[in-house]
Amino acid sequence: MAKARIFLFIFMFLVHPIFSNQLGNSQFQTLVRIKQLLNFPEVETSSWSEVEDEDVCNTEATQILSLACYEGNITQLHITGNYWFPHLSQDFSAASLFSNIAQLPNLKVLSLVSLGLEGPLPPEIGGLVSLEILNVTSNMFHGSIPREMSFIRNLQTLILDHNRFEGEIPNWIGSLPALRVLSVKNNSFSGSFPRAFSSMVNLRALVLTANNLSGEVAELHNLTNLQVLDLEDNNLGPHFPSVPPKLVSLVLRKNRFHSTLSADEVGSWYRLQKLDISSNELVGAFPPSLLSLPSLTYLDIGGNKLSGKLLHNLSCNGGLTFVNLSENRLTGDLPDCLNQFGERVVLYDGNCLSQTPLHPQKPVSFCHSEALAVGISPLRKEKRRPYGAASALAVAVVGTAALVGLTFLFVKRELAKRHHSAGTRLIVDKASPALTLQLLKDARYISETMKMGALGLSPYRTFVVDELKEATDNFNALHLIGAEVYKGWMTDGTAIAIRRVKVKRKHSIQTYTHQLEVNSxxxxxxxxxxxGHCFECHQGDSSVSRILLVSEYVPNGTLRKYISGAEPGQRFGWRQRIAAGIGLARGILFLHTGIVPGLYANRLKITDVLLDHSLRVKIKKFNLPLLAEQGLPKFGSMSGGEEQHDVYDFGVILLEMIVGRAINSPNDINISKDILSVSLTADLIARRSIVDPAVHKECSDESLKTLMELCLICLSNEPHERPSMEGVVWNLQFAAQVEDTWRRDSTSNQSSPCQSHATPAETYE
Structure with missing residues (x-):
């Protein structure tokens, strides 16, 4: 009997892998029905055979469909529409679609974006009981959120952006115990701010932008995990909300907040990176401590009635990239730290500041009388509340206790590792155990070391896997921001991106030394x-099984989002597009010439270009051997002509920046090239007619022609006819110069909307 059991076990062990990767017949048929409901084009599903046990899980992702499987079950389903998909039939039923999706019993991630789905969100959605992430952005759903959604007890992320939902946000949403991200921006929700949010202690992000909510904001101070709070463009107020101290981003723009800012509360925002409270009616003294918050990079208080006297010797956080003090009641002198512009954008028009001849100010008497009208003296120092000192002492005590506790846990963890080894073996290259422990103990000082090294980033270093697990909640799917890319937070609140690269061939750590040196x-x-980086190794032979690459986190999405993926009023202006082109070209030039040997053939797309806090472009994808699927290709193995591949890819991106619509195929490129070529010999009106309508009235003809000619030569079918990257940079800088000259000389453009304000991306580098 024992032998029979052993034989059965071995048989099942050997057979199981054969079948576990194949999709069950019922789930495959469910996918077929979903395909039929949405009228999938055959080209998108040509790899699907009608054979019952066909393994759809291994089919390559397309522009409109991707899925993921685990142990023979579909766990993720992503369907994204565009201008040609889908064409829904007249009898299409969203209820039928969700009923079919509910037949996937292990589905954890569902994304249905830009599919034109309309009507109420059907109650059948309550059948997706295993769902953890739901995203139905950019559809036409209306009505209320169905109560049946409360059945999805494991839901962690709910994104309903850019729909037509209306009515009140239901209080039962507080009964979703695992909910961490809730985003419902650009809908028509009305009524009061739900009090249920006060008890949702797991919330990390709450985004209610562009709705019709009104009244006071409920108490949120106890939401200790909340990092993003965005209430822009509602009717909330009048009292400034009580928010948790660990926020990273706080946006209250365009509401009806009327109260004062508490200096005590401002002082507790030590993790805050973005603060936008503009276009309200805030009164009282402007807290100078805002300028010196240790993590702040973006500050906008414009369009309020904040008063007070600024002093030239006020201190500022060196990381500030954007400061808007415009249209308040500030007097005195602009602080010297804000006069040192560099790459920082500082706006301060419409106050009563002295010695600012280039920035219009009001008479000092105006600011005094306005401040007195609301019962506040701009020269009087703010009185601290009686409990302020006690509160500060309590924070200090709690902070010290927390630090001691963290240090104890880190030490305990390290000691435990020395006495016990289980699971994945961790090998840290070039880092002794003592150094690793010291790095962990000194995690609280990372914010200081970030001031060191190039670009204000922390020095490149080796991580241990426990740090990265802690930063991502053990690589929780909630933090996925791309294929095997996770967003994480260091102990000081610094956001990072972690890419997990699985190594297919067995190599020692030393094999990767050169690649990691180049990467650094x-x-x-x-x-x-x-x-930095981290290794995970096989337990038996110490060969590398996975490499974790740690990089800076870039928060503002892709360049496409600001070119063809936004409404006309939200798209980049012409000068911003030129600035983005210059930045992108300089990044490519550095890949070619900034290291030896250079990196070529990077196969860049517009979605590989990200924008940071100040809307500066950053290339996220390079031709790194560490990311290669097969083997270990060599650096510098490309011939000199390989530079022209990157020039061509730059031309495709520049083409989308000019015409303002997505370029996704060779046919799109050829058609747009022909139109550009014809328009160059046509008159000005015809030439402007092919430019993105969002910018065609605000660009000079000379800069437009320069970019068109540059685009066409970059897209030449003959590689030897394409310019060098140095030539690309030169032509873009020339376009920027002639654009600036035209704007200075043209009185008609001085009143153009694009001249009324500046953004970081509009400054040429």
């Missing part, structure tokens, strides 16, 4: 820079 040198203002 890829630091440039227009590249997503590396911060």
């Amino acid at each position: 040198k890829l630091r440039h203002s227009h590249l997503v820079s590396a911060i």
Whole structure:
């Protein structure tokens, strides 16, 4: 009997892998029905055979469909529409679609984006009981959120952006115990701010932008995990909300907040990176401590009634990239730290500041009378509340206790590792155990070391896997921001991106020494820079099984989002597009010439170009051997002509920046090239007619022609006719120069909307 059991076990062990990767017949048929409901084009599903046990899980992802499987079950389903898909039939039923999707019993991630789905969100969605992430952005759903959604008890992320939902946000949403991300921006929700949010202690991001919510914001101070709070463009107020101290981004723009800012509360925002409270009616003294918050990079208080006297010797956080103090009641002198512009954008028009001849100010008497009108003296120092000192002492005590506790845990963890070894073996290259422990103990000082090294980034270093697990909640799917790319947070609140690269061939750590050395040198203002790495190794032979690459986190999405993926009023202006082109070209030039040997044939797309806090472009993808699927290709093995591949790819990106619509295929490129070529010999009106309508009235003809000619020569079918990257940079800088000259000389453009304000991306480098 024992032998029979052993034989059965061995048989099942050997047979199981054969079948576990194949999709069950019922799930395959469910996918077929979903394909039929959405009228999938045959070209997108040509690899699907009608054979019952066909393994769809291994089919390559397309522009509109991708899925993921685990142990023979579909766990992720992503369907994305565009201008030609889908064409829904007249009898299409969203209820039928969700009923079919509910037949996938292990589905954890569902993304249905830009499919034109309309009507109420059907109650059948409650059948997706295993779902953890739901994204139905950019559809036409209306009505209320169905109560049946409360059945999805494991839901962690809910994104309903850019729909037509209306009515009140239901209080039962607080009964979703695992919910961490809720985003419902650009809908028509009305009523009061749900009090249920006060008890949702797991929330990390709450985005209610562009709705019709009104009244006071509920108490949120106890939401200790909340990092992003965006309430822009509602009717909330009048009291400034009580928010948790660990926020990273706080956006309250365009509401009806009327109260004062508490200096005590401002002082507790030590992790805050972005603060936008513009276009409200805030009164009282402007807290100077805002300028010196240790993590702040973006500050906008414009369009309020904040008063007070600024002093030239006020201190500022060196990381500030954007400061808007415009249209308030500030007097005194602009602080010297804000006069040192560099790459920082500082706006301060419409106050009563002295010695600012280039920035219009009001008479000092105006600011005094306005401040007195609301019962506040701009020269009087703010009185601290009686409990302020006690509160500060309590924070200090708690902070010290937390630090001691973290240090104890780190030491305990390291000691435990020395006495016990289980699971994945961890090998840290060039880091002794003592150094690793010291790095962990000194995690609280990372914010200080970030001031060192190039570009203000922390020095490149080796991580241990426990640090990265802690940064990502053990690589929780909630933090996925790309294929095997996770967003994480260091102990000081610094956001990072972690890419897990599985190694297919067995190599020792030493094999990767050269690649990692090159990776550590890829630091440039227009590249997503590396911060460090970590190895995971096979337990038996110490060969590398996975490499974890740690890089800076770039928050503002892709360049396409600001060119063809946004509404006309939200797209980049002409000068911003030129600036983005210059930055992109300089980043490519650094890849070619900034290291020896250079990196060529990077196969860049517009979606590989990200924008940081100040809307500076950063290239996220390079031709790195560490990311190659097969073997270990060599650096510098490309011939000199390989530069022209990157020039061509730059031309495709520039083409999309000019015409303002997505370029996704060779046919799109050829058609647009022909139109550009014809328009160059046509008159001005015809030439402007092919440019993105969002910018065609605000660009000079000379700069437009320069970019068109550059685009066409970059896209030449003959590689030897394409320019060098140095030539690309020169032509873009020339376009920027003639554009600026035209704007200065043209009185008609001085009143153009694009001249009324500046953004970081509009400054040429």
